[in-house]
Amino acid sequence: MSASAWSSPLEDVTQAIASLIREDTRHLPSLAQAERLKEIRQGINRLEAQFTTELRVFDQQQGWAVSGHQSLQGWLRRNCLFSSAAAADRIRLGRQLEELPQTAVAFQEGRLSAQHVGVVGRLAAQVGTEALQPAEADLVRWGGELDTWEFRHLTQRLRHCLDPEGAQADANALHEKRHLGLSQSWQGLYFLEGQLDEEGGELVRTALEAIEGVPQAGDSRSKGERRADALVELARRQLDAGSLPERAGQKPHLHLVCECGTLRQEPGAPPAELNGEVLVPREMVRRYGCDALLTIERKSEAPLGEAGRARRVVPPSLRRALQRRDRGCRFPDCDRPPEWTDAHHLKHWADGGWTELENLLLLCRRHHRRVHDEGWRVTREEGGGWRFISPAGEGWPGP
Ligand SMILES: [Zn+2]
Ligand SMILES: [Zn+2]
Known part of the structure; x- marks a missing residue:
């Protein structure tokens, strides 16, 4: 076969893509646009499959050596701008697909994306293609129905069934990578950086989400701010509980x-x-x-x-009376329960205010901070309620 005859279908594809790009699709109805998008995606999948197949031939014939490269991975990085990891994955996939014919066909027909086939490849690398073959038909079917994240989750379930020792070894390896850094900048900000294994990460996430709760009306904090507040609250509650081990003879x-x-x-x-x-x-x-x-x-x-x-x-008996009266944070629209609150002195005891019911109200940490550090004021209303006044002078009655 001559080189020109061999390359002609590729030239057709190149020309077809050029025509596709020239087409103006803005006038198309949305349903037609949706169909086109799906068809383009299928075409991309099929081209990826063809690329992988031809790459395998290139690999077997060591075609990369002709241009002086040391490896196919290096050739892919230089000529197709793959990262090292992506190049290694694709080369491995080309080899694996020879032993996973149903996956290869689904890829060529555009039913599986390169990402989905990559997920199958990673599973095959973990358990071996031979162990995977009995489940291949199901994998191909699910791959056509699930998004990449769901599909990866499914393959990991399969991995735990087929290779429990390997799954344990992987979890152990992740565990070995855990670390947490805590350092302070000159400006005073603390930096947290680190990584946790899956179990540790889930524990921390579950605890933080329990403290974060559902955002309340008027809570303008970002997700990151809410999470930071939750972490501090977690530490505060642990210290308040007094259940941490002593250091130098004292509870921390x-x-x-x-x-x-x-x-x-x-x-x-x-x-x-x-x-x-x-x-x-x-x-x-x-x-x-x-x-x-x-x-x-x-x-x-x-x-x-x-x-x-x-x-x-605030002594325990007074605290109980305060909780019975306020039943949680008194700031407008706040639903934090009593155990999340501080007792705020309307007139601070340092200024001669009494620690008694009439001079106290419950505020959650965030709203207690708002009153002290952010310039809000609380006053007692004549009918017995509270009034919260913003630094700009706007007032809200407390519940
Ligand atoms: Zn206070
Ligand atoms: Zn509050």
């Missing part, structure tokens, strides 16, 4: 050192220190001081309680 907790002037917001008062090194703004100190299990150390003489004494500001 945040350790806040401040002077009375800081709590009273006196001009020129120094910042507080969290855990002996992090400097925190004074409104944050007042928020912590409202109702948190922390250690307040007295640096100057003032009625702050005994030095170094861990204290819960």
Whole structure:
């Protein structure tokens, strides 16, 4: 066969693609456009199949060596701009398809995409083509009906049945790759980076999603912000529960050192220190001081309680009465239950406010932060309710 006769169908395809590109399809009805898109996709699948078949011949004949390349993988990277991993996958697939004839035919007929066939190839690499052959007809059928993610999930189920030891070994290998980095920038931001195995990732995701809940009306936080808040809340709840092992003879907790002037917001008062090194703004100190299990150390003489004494500001009996009255966060449209809240002092105890029912209300962490750190105000209404006033001066009645 001469070279020109051999290449002519390819020239036809090239010309057909050029005509296709010139066609203006904007006037077509949507149903016709949908049919065209499916047909184009099928054509792409068939061309991918042809590419893979011809690549296999090229592989067997070591055609790549003629142009001075050291390997077919290198040739694919240079000439078809594949990544190393994608090149290796495609070469392996070409070899595997010789032993998976039903998959090869479905690929050539455009019923399976290159991605789907790649999923079959990865499964074959894990369990061996021979083990896969009895299930091949079912795989081809499912591959034509499921999207790539669903299909991959199905093949992994099959993999666990056919090769439980291999699945265990893979899970162990993933487990060995786990790590978590936590570092602080000069600006004070903490960076978290890491990776978890599937079991660990699912555990963390499940816990965070339980804390995140469903976004409430008026919650403008992004998904990432909500997740970050959930992680902090998870740590806070664990510390509050007091069930973590002791370190240096003490239950772990945040350790806040401040002077009375800081709590009273006196001009020129120094910042507080969290855990002996992090400097925190004074409104944050007042928020912590409202109702948190922390250690307040007295640096100057003032009625702050005994030095170094861990204290819960609101005693349990008063907390119970508060929970009966407020039944959760009192911020408008907030549904966080009592166990997710702090008791906020309307008039801070550092300013002489009493720790008693009339001077307290429950706020979830986010809304407690809003009141202290973000400039919102809460006032008592004459009828006994609450009023929340934004920094811009707009007011909302609390529930
Ligand atoms: Zn407060
Ligand atoms: Zn709230």
